[in-house]
Amino acid sequence: MKNIALCALTLALTSMVSVSSYAVEGGTTLSWTEHPYFIESQCTGTVLGGQYILLAGHCGASVDSPFPRQVNLSNGETMIPTTRNAEPYYDVDGIWGGGGADVALWTLPSTAPMNKVLFVADLFDAASTVNLGDNVSFMGFGQDDNTPRLELAKNHTVSWFGISAFEYKGIDGHSVPGDSGAPVLNTDNNIIAVNYSSGGNVDSEGKYDANGTDLHFVKNWLLQNINRWHSATELTFTGDKTIEVQSLHVNAIDMATRQNNGTLTTGDIAVTGGTCVTDGAVSPFGMCTLEIKSGSGEGKIMLEDGNAITVNRAPEPDPKPEPKPDNGSSGGGSLGWFGLLSLLAITLRHKA
Numbered sequence: 001m002k003n004i005a006l007c008a009l010t011l012a013l014t015s016m017v018s019v020s021s022y023a024v025e026g027g028t029t030l031s032w033t034e035h036p037y038f039i040e041s042q043c044t045g046t047v048l049g050g051q052y053i054l055l056a057g058h059c060g061a062s063v064d065s066p067f068p069r070q071v072n073l074s075n076g077e078t079m080i081p082t083t084r085n086a087e088p089y090y091d092v093d094g095i096w097g098g099g100g101a102d103v104a105l106w107t108l109p110s111t112a113p114m115n116k117v118l119f120v121a122d123l124f125d126a127a128s129t130v131n132l133g134d135n136v137s138f139m140g141f142g143q144d145d146n147t148p149r150l151e152l153a154k155n156h157t158v159s160w161f162g163i164s165a166f167e168y169k170g171i172d173g174h175s176v177p178g179d180s181g182a183p184v185l186n187t188d189n190n191i192i193a194v195n196y197s198s199g200g201n202v203d204s205e206g207k208y209d210a211n212g213t214d215l216h217f218v219k220n221w222l223l224q225n226i227n228r229w230h231s232a233t234e235l236t237f238t239g240d241k242t243i244e245v246q247s248l249h250v251n252a253i254d255m256a257t258r259q260n261n262g263t264l265t266t267g268d269i270a271v272t273g274g275t276c277v278t279d280g281a282v283s284p285f286g287m288c289t290l291e292i293k294s295g296s297g298e299g300k301i302m303l304e305d306g307n308a309i310t311v312n313r314a315p316e317p318d319p320k321p322e323p324k325p326d327n328g329s330s331g332g333g334s335l336g337w338f339g340l341l342s343l344l345a346i347t348l349r350h351k352a
Contacts, residue, residue: 027151030139036074036114040148044140044182045071045106046118046191049228049248050307053106055181056196056213057086060104073112081106085225087218101164102196103213105225111308113234118183119246120230121190122285123219130192130214132157136168138195138212140182148178155210164217166193169209184212191215223250223284229303235294235311242291245276245303252281255290258302269299269311 032038039045042065045055053071060067067084086104121128130136134157141148155170168184184193193212215222231245247253255276258264264271269292271277276288292301294311301309 027142027153030150030152032074032150035116035139035150036112037117038074038139038141038150039112040072040141040178041069042178043180044178044195046181046183047108047112047114048105048117048120049226049230050111050114050233051108052226053081053108054183054191054194054222055104055106056194057102057104058196059181060084060106061086067106071106071108075113077113079108079110079112082109083107087221101213101218103194103215103218105222111233115232115234115236117230117232118185119190119244119287120215120222120248120285121186121188121192123192123216123222124283124285128186128190128192129216130157130166130186132159132166135187136184136192136212138179138182138184138210140179140195142176142179158209161211165196165211165213167209167211179210219285223248228307231303231309233309234313235309236313237311238294238296240272240291240293242274242289243309245288245290247282247284247286247288249282249284252283252286254281255288255303256280258304263302265299265301267299267311268295268297269293269301271301 037047039047039053041059043055043059045053045059048054059065060069068081071079071081073079084104084106087101135154136157137152137154139150139152141150153170155168157166157168159167161167179195180197182195183191184195186192193214195210195212197211226248227250228248229245230248232243235241235243255264255271256278259271259277264277271290272293273291274289276282276290279288282288290301292311297312298314299311301311303309
């Protein structure tokens with residue numbers, strides 16, 4: 001019996017080690033809660049502007065990948081997106097036939113809660129141009145064993161692919177099903193591309209190849225379809241804090257107007273400074289800061305209509321208990337159990 005128990009324990013421990021090892025094979029395993037801007041929905045998506053999911057165009061474009069479908073968030077919540085907007089040339093010609101960009105935006109019905117975000121590179125800045133040999137990385141919910149898990153893979157660019165995409169390879173990670181739509185990041189951890197496929201090919205150095213849509217080719221399309229501020233959407237703190245905000249608007253815009261007319265904040269929060277309100281208009285893809293002071297109550301920074309940062313969200317009130325139905329035990333014309341038993345006894349006595 002001891003030998004049997006020992007063998008069973010050994011087998012269990014071996015299985016645990018195998019599963020753990022497999023979980024990090026091909027990349028570095030990440031905690032989803034540390035990256036709340038990601039969604040999982042057979043593909044990997046990144047939330048921009050609170051309600052827009054950036055992902056690959058082929059996600060949701062076929063019977064095997066239907067739209068709409070459930071989107072899973074890091075906090076366990078789920079949503080069903082309301083619209084899918086693929087880059088036009090992708091839907092018309094397809095990436096193989098006409099060289100269109102394999103990228104899309106899904107719209108969520110409400111704001112996704114995130115205490116941090118990934119920012120998009122300044123796609124108008126020549127310094128953000130993708131060059132061969134650049135180090136890049138991507139994070140996605142690869143599921144080659146049908147179990148989605150978030151992993152980081154580090155690669156470098158090796159060639160151009162079509163007119164709007166580039167190829168990258170890496171030793172420590174490669175793309176598998178579920179990584180479609182994953183953001184490709186430059187060395188500043190800013191999004192420059194969207195992962196859309198893996199060739200599954202391995203070169204003489206053991207490096208896998210993958211392809212990504214270069215967002216420089218769709219920068220105007222992105223702005224036209226998002227056209228809002230991009231930032232964290234849910235914060236919890238008291239005291240002073242400085243946060244970063246990015247403009248994904250078509251035109252240059254500032255927050256000074258909202259600050260001056262009193263519409264920038266509501267509740268127990270105040271904007272005390274920051275370049276968003278002091279340095280004039282912010283250019284598309286530009287960054288600015290907000291210096292904020294929070295009390296202990298709930299407050300909102302109203303970046304624009306329908307786009308807010310909630311600070312110290314008040315808990316939902318407990319639902320009121322539903323009134324219990326009258327079971328007839330307290331008069332009012334109802335016999336109750338004792339009355340029914342008494343009536344039954346009288347009836348039986350009469351029959352006897």
